[in-house]
Structures are given as structure tokens and as C-alpha cells.
Amino acid sequence: DTAVYLRDYQPFAHCVDQVELTFRLAPNSTRVSARLHMRPNPAREGRHDLRLDGEGLRLIALMLDGRPLDATPDDNGLTIPAADLPGGPFVLETEVEIAPEANTALEGLYMSNGMYCTQCEAEGFRKITFYPDRPDVMARFRVRVEGDAPVLLSNGNPMGAGPGWAEWDDPWPKPAYLFALVAGDLRAHGDTYTTASGRQVALNIWVRPGDEHRCQWGMDSIKRSMEWDERVYGREYDLDVFNIVAVDDFNMGAMENKGLNIFNSKCVLATPETMTDDEFARIEGIIAHEYFHNWTGNRITCRDWFQLCLKEGLTVYRDQQFSGDLRGHAVKRIEDVLALRARQFREDQGPLAHPVRPDSFVEINNFYTATVYEKGAEIIGMLKLLVGDDGYQRALDLYFNRHDGQAATIEDWLKVFEDATGRDLSQFSRWYFEAGTPRVKVYEAWSPGAEGGVYTLTLAQENPPTPDQPTKGAKVIPVAVGLLNPNGDEVVPTTVLELTKPVESFRFEGLATRPVPSILRGFSAPVVLEHDISTETRAFLLAHDTDPFNRWEAGRALSKEVLAAMVAQGAPVSRHWLSGLARLVRDESLDPAFRALAMRLPSEDDMAATLADAGHVPDPAAIHDARGRMSDALAAELAPELPGLREAMATPGPFSAEAGPAGRRALANACLALQTRLDGGTAARAAFDAATNMTDRLSALVSLLTVGQGRSQLAAFEHDWQGDRLVMDKWFSVQVLHALPDALVDTVNRLTARPDFTMGNPNRFRAVMGALSANHAGFHHASGAAYRLLADWLIRLDAKNPQTAARMSTAFETWRRYDAGRQERIRAELSRIAQTPGLSRDLAEMVGRMLG
Ligand code: HT7
Ligand code: ZN
Numbered sequence: 001d002t003a004v005y006l007r008d009y010q011p012f013a014h015c016v017d018q019v020e021l022t023f024r025l026a027p028n029s030t031r032v033s034a035r036l037h038m039r040p041n042p043a044r045e046g047r048h049d050l051r052l053d054g055e056g057l058r059l060i061a062l063m064l065d066g067r068p069l070d071a072t073p074d075d076n077g078l079t080i081p082a083a084d085l086p087g088g089p090f091v092l093e094t095e096v097e098i099a100p101e102a103n104t105a106l107e108g109l110y111m112s113n114g115m116y117c118t119q120c121e122a123e124g125f126r127k128i129t130f131y132p133d134r135p136d137v138m139a140r141f142r143v144r145v146e147g148d149a150p151v152l153l154s155n156g157n158p159m160g161a162g163p164g165w166a167e168w169d170d171p172w173p174k175p176a177y178l179f180a181l182v183a184g185d186l187r188a189h190g191d192t193y194t195t196a197s198g199r200q201v202a203l204n205i206w207v208r209p210g211d212e213h214r215c216q217w218g219m220d221s222i223k224r225s226m227e228w229d230e231r232v233y234g235r236e237y238d239l240d241v242f243n244i245v246a247v248d249d250f251n252m253g254a255m256e257n258k259g260l261n262i263f264n265s266k267c268v269l270a271t272p273e274t275m276t277d278d279e280f281a282r283i284e285g286i287i288a289h290e291y292f293h294n295w296t297g298n299r300i301t302c303r304d305w306f307q308l309c310l311k312e313g314l315t316v317y318r319d320q321q322f323s324g325d326l327r328g329h330a331v332k333r334i335e336d337v338l339a340l341r342a343r344q345f346r347e348d349q350g351p352l353a354h355p356v357r358p359d360s361f362v363e364i365n366n367f368y369t370a371t372v373y374e375k376g377a378e379i380i381g382m383l384k385l386l387v388g389d390d391g392y393q394r395a396l397d398l399y400f401n402r403h404d405g406q407a408a409t410i411e412d413w414l415k416v417f418e419d420a421t422g423r424d425l426s427q428f429s430r431w432y433f434e435a436g437t438p439r440v441k442v443y444e445a446w447s448p449g450a451e452g453g454v455y456t457l458t459l460a461q462e463n464p465p466t467p468d469q470p471t472k473g474a475k476v477i478p479v480a481v482g483l484l485n486p487n488g489d490e491v492v493p494t495t496v497l498e499l500t501k502p503v504e505s506f507r508f509e510g511l512a513t514r515p516v517p518s519i520l521r522g523f524s525a526p527v528v529l530e531h532d533i534s535t536e537t538r539a540f541l542l543a544h545d546t547d548p549f550n551r552w553e554a555g556r557a558l559s560k561e562v563l564a565a566m567v568a569q570g571a572p573v574s575r576h577w578l579s580g581l582a583r584l585v586r587d588e589s590l591d592p593a594f595r596a597l598a599m600r601l602p603s604e605d606d607m608a609a610t611l612a613d614a615g616h617v618p619d620p621a622a623i624h625d626a627r628g629r630m631s632d633a634l635a636a637e638l639a640p641e642l643p644g645l646r647e648a649m650a651t652p653g654p655f656s657a658e659a660g661p662a663g664r665r666a667l668a669n670a671c672l673a674l675q676t677r678l679d680g681g682t683a684a685r686a687a688f689d690a691a692t693n694m695t696d697r698l699s700a701l702v703s704l705l706t707v708g709q710g711r712s713q714l715a716a717f718e719h720d721w722q723g724d725r726l727v728m729d730k731w732f733s734v735q736v737l738h739a740l741p742d743a744l745v746d747t748v749n750r751l752t753a754r755p756d757f758t759m760g761n762p763n764r765f766r767a768v769m770g771a772l773s774a775n776h777a778g779f780h781h782a783s784g785a786a787y788r789l790l791a792d793w794l795i796r797l798d799a800k801n802p803q804t805a806a807r808m809s810t811a812f813e814t815w816r817r818y819d820a821g822r823q824e825r826i827r828a829e830l831s832r833i834a835q836t837p838g839l840s841r842d843l844a845e846m847v848g849r850m851l852g
Pocket of ligand 2: 289293311312315
């Protein structure tokens with residue numbers, strides 16, 4: 001058994017007080033010297049061997065207290081027997097050699113476009129030097145970097161620099177996963193920020209020469225994040241400099257290394273010509289997320305990797321609050337719930353389901369999941385609802401006071417809430433320890449009376465089995481409810497009901513008429529709500545609900561019902577749905593961004609999940625066709641208004657990526673997509689030519705591709721942007737995403753044969769292979785050809801970059817939804833991957849879990 005178990009946790013037997021690192025950089029032979037000032041950990045009695053992690057390191061020298069020591073590393077590290085260690089403090093010195101240029105896994109120290117950079121979370125530091133690579137070992141780091149690059153960066157404050165060298169000191173003890181080093185020919189976009197207590201902080205975004213003009217939005221986002229964290233959480237920045245570096249080859253979005261955040265260039269560089277509105281918003285959110293980690297993750301870190309949600313769930317929750325404050329809470333909540341359902345519900349309802357705090361893993365990189373991040377954030381939202389805004393603030397203040405400088409656990413986190421609010425959270429804690437999406441069934445009863453009627457809402461919860469967790473207890477589920485009268489007036493404002501038992505009833509008295517309930521307002525808990533209501537009632541809520549989330553949700557549920565009936569029974573497009581949605585789209589009192597979201601039909605994957613959930617076997621081709629017919633019908637319904645609406649949504653003047661203008665563009669482009677279904681592409685071609693920003697240009701292109709056109713626009717796009725990796729990723733992606741199901745495999749083969757397709761760059765790989773699996777009807781083509789193609793590429797990528805290959809294998813996680821033929825084909829591909837000689841631990845764990 002190669003798994004690691006939470007129950008086996010023990011504190012490390014030694015403490016590291018200070019680390020001194022020297023790097024002599026060379027692409028194929030970088031020398032890393034480390035001096036570790038250590039002592040026995042008083043929390044562990046007796047004398048213990050010293051075990052240091054280390055992978056792929058060539059040991060050159062080893063000294064203890066200045067004397068050479070003889071020890072031979074194994075594949076995973078180095079052990080120094082207790083007998084060789086003094087009973088008190090000691091200094092251990094190592095020198096190793098590594099080859100950053102040969103590092104294609106992008107973990108540890110590697111090279112990207114001639115630039116050195118690091119990625120140490122979760123267990124990458126062990127590829128740099130021998131060290132106790134675990135988050136509960138926190139030490140001060142002093143780093144000297146020597147190399148011929150003009151810019152040499154590391155964590156903390158700069159201590160001096162000269163030609164070919166620089167020194168950095170980080171005064172805050174940190175775990176090794178927050179270590180970072182960057183060296184290369186970089187240019188800074190600089191600014192300053194003065195904190196609430198008057199500390200002057202130098203801000204820099206470091207980029208490749210030529211990218212300096214793409215940093216303004218990122219810089220504004222840093223300053224907004226700093227100001228927000230001071231104002232809302234009372235958290236100030238704590239170093240003299242805050243550096244961000246943009247790197248092209250990066251496994252994920254960004255990394256919160258202390259004082260030196262490293263970003264995938266896709267997640268920080270933006271100009272109106274190169275990035276869409278959604279990307280601008282995403283960049284702002286990711287910059288905030290990484291910045292917020294400075295307190296929730298860095299100052300207070302995780303005791304072990306099982307506690308990952310301690311920093312990730314909280315930091316996602318904080319970035320969602322931030323974006324809601326800046327861009328509007330209603331739209332932000334809808335977007336977050338869309339993402340939660342698309343990724344986390346999908347995960348929680350399949351073979352990869354795991355608790356937000358898992359209790360075992362084989363490869364920790366496989367647990368940076370939607371469950372840990374997004375469900376982890378939902379749990380915090382529920383906690384806040386249960387204890388109230390004041391209780392939340394008291395708990396967070398206590399958390400920062402009590403645990404600053406520590407490596408904490410979920411138990412510590414819950415204890416803080418208990419101590420600050422007096423609430424017993426033992427039942428609530430099941431949200432952390434039990435996997436699966438609870439289902440809540442709703443029953444209504446109404447009894448009229450002379451002094452007002454009584455309305456009774458009965459809620460019944462069910463917690464379905466998940467891998468390794470066949471039975472579970474009832475959860476504490478906050479269900480926010482409001483009641484409307486038949487005129488659409490709110491007669492009971494939002495009230496949070498606490499469902500704690502398997503079945504519970506809640507009474508509302510003194511009502512003049514039978515109310516219409518609006519349940520789970522704001523999506524107050526990450527559950528599946530089962531409420532049998534008529535199409536008329538849904539249409540009523542779509543027209544009248546005073547809770548914007550539930551208003552959108554009513555439309556969404558209606559769309560799914562209509563689409564399901566079209567797919568399963570060949571029903572025609574419902575008039576109710578058409579007129580209800582059209583009314584909302586026309587309603588000028590509503591935020592354009594909200595109207596645009598309401599126009600977005602459920603995705604094909606979402607429909608497949610919905611049908612499977614209702615006991616049907618989803619037919620991907622039928623879903624694709626029905627969804628197309630639904631769009632056609634909406635286009636026909638709104639036809640006379642589309643040009644006028646687009647015009648009304650124009651955003652004259654200089655480009656702004658703020659929520660207001662972005663929402664107007666979203667609505668205008670949603671209208672353009674419909675118009676394109678009616679006019680043979682005339683409007684979209686004109687819009688493509690007239691576009692002055694990437695949002696409008698890409699929307700026009702996608703509108704054309706969706707109806708099987710856009711060849712010449714694709715060529716023009718390529719001509720304009722062929723030298724730009726980030727923009728060309730979009731060009732690759734849209735062609736795959738919008739290929740007709742029969743043409744998908746050929747499209748991918750054509751694109752991967754191009755010289756500018758490379759597996760070495762995760763963004764480019766994801767642009768094509770991520771789109772391959774996101775093209776639902778094409779990926780699930782009955783031939784199974786797309787399954788085979790993806791499996792081939794995952795096997796190839798795994799040999800170079802296991803982490804990204806493993807993440808992308810989740811394309812297969814829904815395989816049990818489909819018919820026997822498709823299941824058999826996917827199972828065959830998963831087995832083929834599993835049997836590949838030399839398969840990584842990362843991908844082996846994922847396919848093993850998917851096969852069950
Ligand atoms: N804490 C980071 C998670 C992470 C990561 C980032 C980049 C490359 C590899 C990585 N492995 C884990 C990012 C975050 O949640 O903020
Ligand atoms: Zn994070």
C-alpha cells in the first residue's frame with residue numbers, strides 16, 4: 001500500500017530554525033548548498049533518526065557541525081541515524097546538483113523560456129535539496145542566488161545584489177512549499193502601496209521583455225486586494241516588497257510563495273486586445289486569491305496535506321467575497337454555483353468523490369480538487385450563515401490571533417468558531433469528513449384558517465454513499481427560505497432554517513394566502529434540492545422571486561425541464577419557457593450581466609448529469625441536437641429585438657474591464673450568438689471585423705463556429721496573433737470546442753500536427769485536450785475515437801508531466817453515466833492507461849480510482 005494516512009500523523013522529530021541556501025545556477029548543473037540549523041523537537045521524546053526528503057538529487061557533500069558525514073541517499077531521501085546526531089542543536093550542510101533544464105514535470109526548479117523558476121507546493125522542494133518537506137516544519141529562509149541572469153529573485157526582503165548575485169531574507173518562518181526562486185531576463189512593471197499602518201511596499205510584476213504593457217490590470221488588482229484585506233479582514237501586508245512573476249510554462253493558475261507569487265502568464269497578463277472580460281475577472285480573482293493566502297495559508301499554514309482545505313477553502317471563500325464586493329454579488333454567486341455544480345458536484349457524484357478533508361492519499365497533487373477548494377469554500381459560507389456576520393468576524397479574529405505562525409488543522413479551525421460563538425460544531429464537522437452531495441427533498445402543506453393559514457415546509461435529507469463511505473450521518477444544512485404571495489410580494493423575508501435531522505418540519509403562521517416558497521436562496525448549502533413544482537410555479541418564480549439567485553435558478557430549472565423533455569420524449573420547445581425567458585431578457589430594470597446569464601442554456605454535460613440523475617441514460621447526440629433547437633427557438637422568439645438590444649448595450653468610450661461594461665458586452669454578445677443562428681452569419685462577420693477588443697472578437701468568432709462557419713475569420717485571427725502564445729491558445733481551443741461531433745478527432749489531429757502544438761506547455765496542451773473532452777457530443781461520439789485519442793495523449797504527457805496528465809484524466813470520471821457501449825470503450829481506455837509500463841503514481845492513482 002503506497003497510501004499515506006492522516007491517522008499516522010506525528011510531528012517531525014526535529015525543528016529547523018534557520019535555512020541558508022545558496023544557488024549556483026546553470027541549466028544542466030545547478031549547485032544547491034544548504035545549511036540547516038536544527039535541533040531535536042521537544043514535542044517528540046527520545047532520540048530519533050533525521051529523515052530528509054530528496055528526489056533526483058546528486059549528493060556532492062554532507063557535513064554535520066562542520067565535519068564530513070557518510071550517508072547514502074535512497075530514492076526518496078536521506079537518513080542520518082540518531083546515533084550520529086548530537087543531543088542538542090546542530091548544523092547540517094548539504095551540497096547537491098540538479099538539472100533544471102531536464103525538468104519537464106514543472107515541479108521543483110525548472111526552466112521556462114530560458115528563465116529559472118520553481119514550483120514547490122505540494123512536495124516539490126525535495127527536488128531542490130534534502131529537507132523535511134512537510135508543511136509543519138516552519139523555518140526562516142535566507143537565500144543567495146548566483147547566476148548570469150539580470151534578475152535574481154527569492155522570498156522575503158532584498159538584502160543586497162550585485163552583478164551575478166542577489167541575497168534575500170524572509171523574516172517570517174515558512175514551510176518549504178512556499179519557497180520560490182526566479183531568475184531570468186525580466187522587466188518590472190512597478191508601483192507602490194502604503195498599508196493602513198504606513199508601511200511602504202514596493203510592488204512589481206515581472207514579465208518577459210515586451211510584456212510590460214500587459215500588467216496594468218494585474219497591478220490594479222493587487223492594490224485592490226491589499227486594500228480589501230485590510231478593510232474587511234483587518235489583514236495587512238508584512239514585507240517591504242511584493243513580487244509577482246509571469247511564467248509561460250506552469251502546471252496550474254498561480255502559486256502564493258511568500259512575497260514572490262508565481263503566476264501562469266495566462267492568469268496575470270491582460271490587455272483589452274488580448275484577453276476577454278471573463279479572463280479579466282478571473283485574473284483579478286486569482287491575484288486576490290494568491291494575495292489573500294499571505295494570511296490564510298502563509299502566516300497560518302496547514303499542519304499536513306490532509307488539511308489542505310484549511311487554506312484553500314478559506315482563501316477561495318475570501319476571493320469570492322472580494323469579487324462579489326467588486327463586481328456584484330448576485331452575478332458572482334450564480335457564476336460560482338455554475339462552476340461548483342459543473343466540477344464539484346460532478347466529482348462528488350462519481351468515482352473520485354472524497355471528503356473535503358480526505359484521510360488518505362497516494363499522490364497529494366491529485367487532491368487539489370474542486371471538492372477541497374470549492375466545496376471547502378461552501379462550508380465556510382454555511383458556517384457564516386449559521387453563526388452570523390458578527391460571529392464570523394469574531395471567529396476569524398480569534399483564528400488569526402490564536403494561530404498566527406502556526407501550522408493548523410480543521411479541528412483548530414472549528415474550535416475557534418466554537419470558542420468565539422459558543423456553538424457546538426460536532427455535527428457540522430461532518431461536512432469536512434464525509435464525501436458526497438446531500439439531497440434535500442421538499443414537501444409542502446397548507447392549512448387555511450380564520451386568523452391566517454399555516455404553511456408547513458418539511459425537509460428530508462439524504463446523504464448518498466460514496467467510495468469507502470457507505471453510510472453517513474445527517475448534516476447541518478442551512479436552508480435559506482423566503483415566501484411570496486400570489487402577487488409576487490414577499491410575505492416572509494429570507495429566513496435561515498437549520499435542518500439537522502433526517503426529516504424536519506418548519507411552520508409559518510398567520511399567512512393570508514397559500515404562499516409560494518423560494519427555497520435555498522443564494523444557494524445557502526451545496527445540496528441537490530428536490531422540489532416537485534409545476535412549470536407555472538417555476539415561471540412565477542422566474543418572474544417574481546426577490547432573491548436574484550433563486551430567480552435565475554427558477555429559469556435554469558425550467559430550461560432543464562424543457563430540454564430534458566425534448567431529449568427524452570421529443571417534446572417541442574415549451575412556450576412557457578420561451579415567453580418567461582424572453583420577458584426577463586427584455587427587462588431593462590435588470591442587470592445586463594444577469595440577463596446574459598439567464599440566456600445561457602445548461603451545458604450538454606450538465607444535461608447529461610441531470611438526465612442520469614433522473615434515471616435516464618444520456619444520449620450525447622440527442623442532447624446536442626435538442627440544445628441547438630432550443631437556441632434556435634429562443635433566437636426566433638427574440639429575433640425582432642436582437643439588433644436593438646445589441647445596440648442598446650454598446651459601450652462607447654475607452655475600454656473598461658469593470659463589471660458594468662463587461663455585463664453589457666456579455667448581453668450584446670449573447671444576442672449576437674442568437675442572431676447568427678438566423679442571419680447566416682452576416683451580423684457576426686461584421687462584428688468580428690469591427691471588434692476593438694478580444695471579448696467582442698472572440699464572441700463573434702465563436703458565434704460563427706457554432707453554426708459551422710468562420711473559416712476566414714479563423715485565418716484572420718491566426719494571421720493577427722500567430723506570435724502570441726496566450727491568444728493562440730484561444731484559437732486552438734475554440735476550434736476544438738466547437739467542432740462538429742463527427743469532425744472532432746480530425747480537428748484535434750490537424751491541430752496537434754502543427755509545429756506550434758507542444759506538450760511542454762500545459763496551457764497549449766489544455767487548450768486542445770481540455771477542449772476535446774469539453775466538446776461533449778464529440779468526446780462521447782459513439783465510435784469511441786475521441787476516448788482513444790485522449791488516452792493516447794495522456795499516456796504521452798504522463799512521461800513528461802504526470803501532474804497535468806493526472807488532472808486531465810478526470811475527463812473520464814463520468815463514464816458510468818453512459819450506455820454500455822460507451823462505458824465499455826472508456827473502461828478499455830482506462831485499463832490501457834493503467835497497464836502502461838512506467839506510469840506515474842499520479843496517473844495510476846487517478847485511473848485506479850476511476851476504475852473502482
Ligand atoms: N496553492 C497553490 C496550489 C498548487 C499549485 C499551484 C501551481 C502549480 C502547482 C501547484 N500545486 C498546488 C495554488 C493556489 O491554490 O493558490
Ligand atoms: Zn489557493
